[in-house]
Amino acid sequence: MFKRVFAYIATLLPAVAMAQTPAEAFMINGKLSQVKQSYKVYLSYQSAGKSVMDSTVLVDGAFMFTGKVPAPTGGLLLVDHEGKGFPGFSRTGDVLSFYVDKGSMFIAAEDSVAHSQINGSAINTENEQLSAMLAPVYTKAQSLAAEVQKATPDQQRSPVFQNTMQDKFKALQKDREAKLKEFIVSHPYSYLSLMAVSSMGGPSADVNVIEPLYNSLSQNLKDSEAGKQLKDSFAPLKATAIGVMAPNFTQNDVDGKPVKLSDFRGKYVLLDFWASWCGPCRQENPNVVRVFNKFKDKNFTVLGVSLDRPDAKAAWINAIKEDGLTWTHVSDLKFWNNAAAALYFVQSIPQNYLIDPEGKIVAKNLRGAELESKLIELLAKATPVAKKSE
Known part of the structure; x- marks a missing residue:
């Protein structure tokens, strides 16, 4: 039960749609105004299905990264204040989770990228908005995880406890999907909306719910490689959608x-x-x-x-x-x-x-x-x- 609840909580995070499109250049400039030490800075992200790791050194608090990505992708930026290297980083360290996207962006802070402001990146601005909308859901998810952790093994095996946790998860999932729908409808041109649609419902999503949301997106998003892949995924879902005849076997x-x-x-x-x-x-x-x-x-x-x-x-x-x-x-x-x-x-x-x-x-x-x-x-x-x- 413990592992299952955490698997459920993992589904609260928007999925990143993978696309095989031509890569385009990005440039990330950053400045930590109060840092004078030559700390090492690491950037980790995915490009065309491959993990990319890059690093540089602060010069009077400034750093820069360049590269190419085919579509917006999740990235991690780490300033290594303690000299542990990227393998030794902790989520509680000086880490920024953000989207790497084509074009230029500027990351500004005083002494920590974890508390920085990202300028010049529409998807990161939109992600801040979506994160704020989902914050109450994440808080409830953390409480649910804590509740499971506090339960004894006998309680976790209890059907009553399991059913209670499942009911709480379902309520949490409905809250999450309501927030995602609100964001998608109000941001039809955002690539983040396309990723949000792809994350709804998991592998057995209700196509009757997600297809209308997909159709509400801009034509440019639907014509993108990721948009086409998402549309193609509807066919098997339609074969087993609520209301259709169950395939015989x-x-x-x-x-x-x-x-x-x-x-x-x-x-x-x-x-x-x-x-x-x-x-x-x-x-x-x-x-x-x-x-x-x-x-x-x-x-x-x-x-x-x-x-x-x-x-x-x-x-x-x-x-x-x-x-x-x-x-x-x-x-x-x-x-x-x-x-x-x-x-x-x-x-x-x-x-x-x-x-x-x-x-x-x-x-x-x-x-x-x-x-x-x-x-x-x-x-x-x-x-x-x-x-x-x-």
Whole structure:
């Protein structure tokens, strides 16, 4: 649970879109007005998918870096006051996290780049605005991390604790996405907006949410290489979007008998992608077991698809027994090359899709109490209300 929450918190940071476009020149000039020592200064950034490390020495507090980048990219600037070198730097040291972009920018400060002002860079000005908008979310994320750290191992294993943390994360994720949407709509010409769209929802994003945001961006952004790549990523998402028919597939169960997803037509089905080696999956299993036992006699079932390795059939079967997963399980035992997982664009697990009796996807990635709440909502709609007798 501890690792999983921190993985969730990591998703709060906007993703950087990668683009294979011609590199353009940048120049970074800086001045620390009150520093006279010849400290070494390091610049680290990504260019065309490769890590770049550059360094120089302060001369009367001044420094300069030049290079080329194909698109705005995250960079780190470090002033080495203690002579430890870049490998020995700490986030609490004199470090500035910013965007390296084409053109010229000037970084001004008195004695620390960590407290500097960046001039001449639109994307860094916009990033300051977005960071201010997201600051309350980051503060809540830090509190959530502290809450997990304080919990005992027994508490962390508790389904109640896990469900509580998941609910808090979901609320945090919604806050983050609301702030990102606000920024995107108000900054349609910003490359940062393109990156923000690409960061929303993760590998199983709801294309019904992110595509309209993408369409609201300027034509120049959409025509960029990164914009084209983002648009291309919508196709597999649309194939498994909420409201579409769930792609059918056939895989063998634990006894080697072929099972089709369509065999479960007429019931609500939770299509659950997991694996015996996946810690977060195993931690989530008690919640799925609880919900399955509660609704299995109410037109609901689960179909588990395992991403176990070719030589791990025994581990897969043992995990099913150990976790009490009494529903149908299938797998082609091809690890991340599982054919059903590829069909559903699964890039991380656990991942699930809730499918209605007609075979349409009605929800995805339901965790803990969310799954139960959604089933209660759907089954209530599906249950005809008895007419009162005259």
